[in-house]
Amino acid sequence: MVNNTIATNAIWKILETVKDPEVPVLSVVDLGVIRAVELEEQQVRVTITPTYTGCPAMDMISMHIKMALNAAGYQTTIQTILSPAWTTDWMTENGKQQLKAYGIAPPIGKSFDQTYLDNLIVPCPQCNSTHTVLVSQFGSTACKALYKCEECKEPFDYFKCH
Amino acid sequence: MATMKNEIDFLLHLADNALIIGHRNSEWCGHGPILEQDIAITNIALDYIGQARNFYQHAAQLINQHPTDITINQTGNNMVLPATEDSLAYLRDVREFKNLLITEIPNGDWAYTTLRLYLLSEFELQLFTQLLQHTDAQVAAIAEKSIKEVSYHVKWSQDWVLRLGDGTEESKQRMQVAIEAIWAYTGELFIQPDYATAACLNYAAIQAAWNKKVSAVFEEAGLNIPSKTFVQKGGPDGMHTEHLGYILAEMQYLQRAYPNSEW
Numbered sequence: 001m002v003n004n005t006i007a008t009n010a011i012w013k014i015l016e017t018v019k020d021p022e023v024p025v026l027s028v029v030d031l032g033v034i035r036a037v038e039l040e041e042q043q044v045r046v047t048i049t050p051t052y053t054g055c056p057a058m059d060m061i062s063m064h065i066k067m068a069l070n071a072a073g074y075q076t077t078i079q080t081i082l083s084p085a086w087t088t089d090w091m092t093e094n095g096k097q098q099l100k101a102y103g104i105a106p107p108i109g110k111s112f113d114q115t116y117l118d119n120l121i122v123p124c125p126q127c128n129s130t131h132t133v134l135v136s137q138f139g140s141t142a143c144k145a146l147y148k149c150e151e152c153k154e155p156f157d158y159f160k161c162h
Numbered sequence: 163m164a165t166m167k168n169e170i171d172f173l174l175h176l177a178d179n180a181l182i183i184g185h186r187n188s189e190w191c192g193h194g195p196i197l198e199q200d201i202a203i204t205n206i207a208l209d210y211i212g213q214a215r216n217f218y219q220h221a222a223q224l225i226n227q228h229p230t231d232i233t234i235n236q237t238g239n240n241m242v243l244p245a246t247e248d249s250l251a252y253l254r255d256v257r258e259f260k261n262l263l264i265t266e267i268p269n270g271d272w273a274y275t276t277l278r279l280y281l282l283s284e285f286e287l288q289l290f291t292q293l294l295q296h297t298d299a300q301v302a303a304i305a306e307k308s309i310k311e312v313s314y315h316v317k318w319s320q321d322w323v324l325r326l327g328d329g330t331e332e333s334k335q336r337m338q339v340a341i342e343a344i345w346a347y348t349g350e351l352f353i354q355p356d357y358a359t360a361a362c363l364n365y366a367a368i369q370a371a372w373n374k375k376v377s378a379v380f381e382e383a384g385l386n387i388p389s390k391t392f393v394q395k396g397g398p399d400g401m402h403t404e405h406l407g408y409i410l411a412e413m414q415y416l417q418r419a420y421p422n423s424e425w
């Protein structure tokens with residue numbers, strides 16, 4: 001049992017090296033898509049949940065998880081579940097810091113209190129100015145909105161609350 | 163097992179709605195009025211294709227578990243089992259498609275496209291909220307996931323209805339023309355298909371909520387709801403406009419010409 005816990009922790013460590021292909025500073029653990037890790041002998045079952053239903057990165061994330069664990073000697077199966085639905089609340093604090101450092105404004109507030117749909121003030125990840133305007137609800141990917149900073153004049157992506 | 167057949171048909175109805183409106187929106191790729199909006203509508207298209215995949219995958223699973231309950235015609239022949247998300251999307255013929263007519267009519271101009279999306283996504287928001295109570299946990303899970311995306315679609319398309327309706331003389335006129343053209347396809351949203359037998363569904367409540375929200379937005383935008391009430395219907399029963407055949411010809415051509423090809 002103790003050994004199993006140690007081994008499971010080792011698997012989580014490996015998962016921390018698997019990055020979101022769209023946001024390469026963010027690990028799949030920080031992104032919050034790993035719902036469970038079960039280990040039996042050298043068989044691992046990883047349960048993941050998609051960020052967005054149409055997210056083309058999800059197939060790649062599954063493949064990268066499999067490759068990383070196979071390389072470490074584990075037989076891996078990936079199970080995808082939809083419920084409970086992923087929310088940006090599951091992104092770790094560390095993940096949010098990483099996003100900001102990468103130039104993407106992290107999600108603000110709790111998911112689905114609906115206030116995120118209106119009049120949200122998103123600080124610029126470059127200069128921290130709150131003098132920013134929404135350009136489009138949909139940015140470079142469906143999970144991001146496009147903003148512009150009126151202070152430093154830079155456009156930036158905002159990882160939308162979901 | 164009539165209920166199982168009903169559930170499968172209802173899932174195909176939801177999947178077909180998402181696939182066809184997703185395809186229509188994707189036609190804007192590279193043609194949007196400005197880059198940001200081009201990206202927005204193609205991302206919305208992607209959300210819909212994702213929803214379609216979820217509904218098709220679940221339908222395929224149920225079909226394969228209950229193969230004697232359902233026959234799906236594939237251009238005159240019964241579909242080869244096991245069904246997959248791809249076979250359901252690419253190998254069913256036009257009469258097998260159960261999407262609402264509003265999803266298949268052509269895009270028209272930007273006013274037409276954004277108005278259609280607005281009217282449809284307000285409907286979907288109500289429908290999916292009811293589906294959260296569905297006894298099949300997977301249906302409820304797909305609905306839960308989809309609601310988050312549909313909320314953004316409502317917000318985005320509603321902004322365009324307001325912006326064009328309350329904009330210049332020409333933008334207002336174009337939006338009003340779009341309303342006159344699309345309105346006849348909205349009545350079908352609230353006709354409960356025979357196979358929509360899940361206990362959580364209440365189409366009268368969907369219609370009441372939809373009317374309230376749409377009227378408020380139209381009023382704010384200074385747009386008029388047409389007084390004539392003719393209703394185009396038949397899509398959920400496989401009776402389509404001439405336009406769906408063209409969409410399927412384009413979408414299914416490759417799989418039919420080169421069966422089982424992958425990319």
Ligand SMILES: [Zn+2]
Pocket residue numbers: 124125126127128129149150151152153154
């Ligand atoms: Zn700035």
